[in-house]
Amino acid sequence: MQEPQLNSLYQQLILEHYRNPRNKGEMDDSQVEVHMRNPSCGDEIKLQLRVEHGRIADVRFTGQGCSISQAAVSMMTQLLKGKPVDDVGSMADRFTEMMHGDEEAAKDRRMGDLRALAGVSRFPVRVKCALLGFDALQEALRKLGDSSTEN
Amino acid sequence: MQEPQLNSLYQQLILEHYRNPRNKGEMDDSQVEVHMRNPSCGDEIKLQLRVEHGRIADVRFTGQGCSISQAAVSMMTQLLKGKPVDDVGSMADRFTEMMHGDEEAAKDRRMGDLRALAGVSRFPVRVKCALLGFDALQEALRKLGDSSTEN
Amino acid sequence: MATRADSGHPVQTPALDAHALRRDFPALQQEVHGHPLVYLDNAATTQKPVAVLDAVQRYYREDNANVHRGIHELSRRATEAYEGARAKVARWIGAADPSEVVWTRGTTDGINLLAAAWGLDHVKEGDEILLSVLEHHSNLVPWHLLARRTGARIRYIEIDDQGEWILDDLPELLNERTRIVSLSHVSNSLGSINPVEQVVPEIRARTDALIVLDGAQGAPLLPVDVHGLGVDFYAFSGHKMCGPTGIGALWGRRDRLEAMEPYQGGGEMISLVERDASTWAEVPHKFEAGTPNMAGAVGMGAAVDYLESVGRDAILAWEQALVRYALDRLSDLPGITIYGPRAVERRSGVVSFTLEAAHPHDISTIVDMHGVAIRAGHHCAQLVMQRYGTAATARASFYIYNTREDVDRLVSSLHEVLKIFG
Amino acid sequence: MATRADSGHPVQTPALDAHALRRDFPALQQEVHGHPLVYLDNAATTQKPVAVLDAVQRYYREDNANVHRGIHELSRRATEAYEGARAKVARWIGAADPSEVVWTRGTTDGINLLAAAWGLDHVKEGDEILLSVLEHHSNLVPWHLLARRTGARIRYIEIDDQGEWILDDLPELLNERTRIVSLSHVSNSLGSINPVEQVVPEIRARTDALIVLDGAQGAPLLPVDVHGLGVDFYAFSGHKMCGPTGIGALWGRRDRLEAMEPYQGGGEMISLVERDASTWAEVPHKFEAGTPNMAGAVGMGAAVDYLESVGRDAILAWEQALVRYALDRLSDLPGITIYGPRAVERRSGVVSFTLEAAHPHDISTIVDMHGVAIRAGHHCAQLVMQRYGTAATARASFYIYNTREDVDRLVSSLHEVLKIFG
């Protein structure tokens, strides 16, 4: 195996999201809120979501952690706005594929800025960091589904 | 170290005591009785003692175990009859020395048949077997001392 | 008690070349008291093949670091090796999911884990724990301790003259108060392979007790399938199956593991620690407090690789072939009593015996002076000894590297015993 | 928080040749990501010298057998090696009597032993257990579990901005309900050497609580004298002092050990087993159920021999010399915060720090790519992290084989971090 390269990990776009995260903050009118923590490293995020007519109307996060976890959430939220809820599953799958080194996934334009994270796949211990956002998102949608079924 | 020899361990005298133990049985008029067990191998003996005028008037044992433990008790009881109680401590010390390889002790005529056990010192894992009888004896005398002080 | 093996089954030529295998074991290449070593104390612990020693060495020389949480390269490699070993050990007992395998120090540690972590929360005064008289102290004393703390009652499956469970009593022994049934898969003192395939469904049908198998002697020998057995827990030790000392595993059904509180507290097993409380990591890490025996785990994984290369099914066949031969030869000795099942197909590689002429300790010392290592004593099974009214037996136990020549050496050294004590 | 080391003490030339010592450690002779490895994760686990690896190998290749009870030659030799190692480990912490040393899997195991075997019998609702905020999870969670079972209350010695205990509160924290005081000798997250010589007599004067020291970081570093310290128990791990994984020791005062019920039940720890009860073996075997980690014990004994050859007193001096140099060099980095005591003589070989620009995980990944292994995270000390309002720090920790060049490599790789995140 060729040595992984640091510059394939720390792309400028990642550092930029880390310094200037998108959709960071709290919203008052969220329908669901998830607090997710990576117990092995202490990274954490809170994700808030509002869904309207089957689409993600708004999404916000707060959190703390490494550049990878925080940039990944920021990129994810950026991509989510306006997306049909039904697309989220396949997006999450695609991103997971990317994290496992799938080069096709890494070129998939639907993934937006998240493609900058493709290099993380060469750093296995950091993959969990990158997945934290999608883990929270899927948990949020599950919660939302549960509560809508209950009503 | 030279290899220890089996025939230095299994002296005829030992096998003879093993087959025909002296003073084996129970007595009715014992003053003290001790049950002693070697937890690591399960060998056990019950030792009964009667002391008169500071001398060991009678001693009996029952028990089960290997040839070394049973022969050693038998030899010990044989030697004890009529001995002053005050001599027991130094006899036990002498026997322990023999078990640790002291060649002078192994020739000490006061030790009687017990001298046949000198070879056990070359078999360290069996030394405990040989000491079981004296352990019980010392425990018995301690008990006797305690009860006489109490009275 | 069995004297001579039933000869109902034809002797097959097993698919295992013990003479070739023994070259893999450095400890077997030595002389003891001037004789080539014949090691027949495998039920106590087995020797280790070079492949296992090398795996442990490689771990220390190349990968050694604390596992989990570490980002640096050595820690990544150590974690990979450690979790990879867990998958191998899971495979060995047919467990589908490696995360159902908890690393322990050995069988004893695994059973104590259950007695404390399950027992203290689920067993109350008047509840019952069912064991068998065949059990090793490690599958007795943890339950005695639990019974003392909780006021539970211990009951026993009895054994017959051949060391086999008396199962007629089972319906009476099980009732709605039975919380735990903990039984040995294979007895270490007599070598009985217990009919767990038959008994476990009967227990399930009658109670919802926790069913635990002590696999210390089963895992090294039998092609175990924990799902097929239908038990809740299976505990075993690395050192009895060519692995290092200080490592073992406890397999448990996920729902049971998840329902259980942690056993030990410490690093690696927590999620969040606050001043007054903590939350736990996921199974299996919840049960793995502190720095684990990483090199041990890697070595146990390598032991599984080695035993798989020997052949999962060949092991039992070879041990039974040796036992058949040993029973035949031993039964010619005057005054011998051989314990355990008469039928060789219900026996492991253990042969427990006594001689009228000589005590087991004397037997052991004399054969040792002829280079033959056997064990003498109660084999941590005092209830078995009490059952047969003896304080001790001599025990020869075989493993994959033993040969018929080893049996011959045992027999000829027993003749020396008889010469001395005859 | 300390920024630059106090320069009150003249730099001595320590009597330890780290460049020579590192040749004894195979794992240090490798490249990682194209750079010679600089291993600075010693507080997590240390590397192993050839002498230790050889001792373990020799045990397996020549002596391997189950200890105790065995009569045959290998068992005798294994027992001798195992008990000989116990005497060495006792010597390392100044314990006069080897039989006061109980083998454990490590510090975590030792503390859990105490929490269960002592705690469950002696701690009642409303009783108090005193810990400090500095503690490793392994010295927190076992007591949390005990508190939950018994209804006891946990109290804490707080720490100041330099990571030192605030002792003014001690009189208030101790009272007649205090049953156990369990404190770290040396902190793993900040490197503080805690003033136990001062504190232990104060505790003794005020209560008859059990006094336990977590020596995981103390034993590898300090010339420990358990009698002089006046504590009841001292727990430590082999793997943090050049020994194998899966082995550690718990020293305890004989009267305390004898007053304590067993922890785990099983083989080796009993005297007599009957159907409903058992009686226990003598101390220390009463606490050593099951087949022990014999090879691990032998390896830990060899580690003591090795460290003695290095020199008991040279270790601390060398680590403090490195820390002094590291603090000097690190404090020039822009945006760095260094945690722990300002005075180097109150520090172990641990330097915990954060950078404003980059998160500890990113620091760790980047320096790892330059061959430098450090740890990033909460270091199993979440209460310490909470105290300083951070989720994680980066931690470099030194041992006998680290050199000033290693510090230079750390610093230069941190400059690479700043380049990326600058």
Ligand SMILES: Cc1ncc(COP(=O)(O)O)c(C=O)c1O
């Ligand atoms: C201060 C301290 N206490 C306890 C422990 C736990 O030691 P172990 O993981 O070896 O059980 C450690 C190390 O991990 C430590 O640094």
Ligand SMILES: Cc1ncc(COP(=O)(O)O)c(C=O)c1O
């Ligand atoms: C049947 C049985 N159970 C339990 C044990 C205990 O295993 P360990 O000593 O490896 O914990 C043994 C072996 O000693 C055994 O043979």
